[in-house]
Amino acid sequence: MKRSTGELGLGLAITKRLTQLLQGTVELKSEPGEGSEFIVKIPVRKVKSTTEEPASLPIPRVDLKGKKVLLVDDESSQLALSKELIKSIGLQCDTAPNGKEALTKLNQNQYHLILTDIQMPIMDGFGLVEAIRKNPKIAHIPVIAISGRTNVPAEKYNEAGFSGNILKPYKPSDLLYRISEILKIELESKQNYSRRYTTELSHYSLEEISLFAGDDQVALDTILTAFIESTRLNLKEMDLAAEEGNWDRTGNIAHRMLPMFKQLKVKEIVPKLQQLEEKQTAEFENGKMKNLLAEIEQFLLQLETEVKA
Structure with missing residues (x-):
């Protein structure tokens, strides 16, 4: 507030009283012939806006040692x-x-x-x-x-x-x-989890499996070898269960085998394993299960050629 000359009137008195109520102060700066300047100081506290977005913290890198x-x-x-x-x-x-x-x-x-x-x-x-x-x-x-x-x-x-x-x-x-x-x-x-693995054989694909191994051929060989060995064990169990007429057991084995066959995109075998899983066993009875087992074994022999080790 500034006034150069003359009477101050009621304005200054009111200002002073309001400033005191707000626990503030009024200061005077005056020079002869230049007039007077009154400075009002009121203590305030800055309040954060309720609409202010919180700062997003980056996810810290975690030391994987010991995890x-x-x-x-x-x-x-x-x-x-x-x-x-x-x-x-x-x-x-x-x-x-x-x-x-x-x-x-x-x-x-x-x-x-x-x-x-x-x-x-x-x-x-x-x-x-x-x-x-x-x-x-x-x-x-x-x-x-x-x-x-x-x-x-x-x-x-x-x-x-x-x-x-x-x-x-x-x-x-x-x-x-x-x-x-x-x-x-x-x-x-x-x-690198986007490596593409191509094969000339159209009835299956190593594309998805290779994503798990990245660029590591040894890792890919490990996965394929484990698959071949476990599948042959599953075939023995499935053959025995079918001979005993235990189709519930056969369906459970098919369920166990399905995820890897789907990831390998074995087009001819996946639908048949799904039928067994769902207990749709009519076409596999009377000894016809042997046809499916032979088909899977033939596929395994072809897959063995993909293993480099």
């Missing part, structure tokens, strides 16, 4: 597939073929994440997560269900105590995203 994942699956080729991918980002990885052995390892080691299949012998995935949540020492560990069962809604997994679920067959990016989400890991954007 360990437990993979649980009764299908050895599926274990090899996932294990190679997990190792490729620097995580340690242990495996178990069923829930019972997984619990033994959980009591012996420390894990930061558990990835488990659902349909397994001895103890399935639901039994495993129930046992984990009841044990105070390991109840905090996140557990992700990885299953080929399409008839189980996500809500059922959540209600059972899982931290999430992934449907088989899955892409490498699906698994890596879920792992990074759970462990709060910022993955290197330059990592």
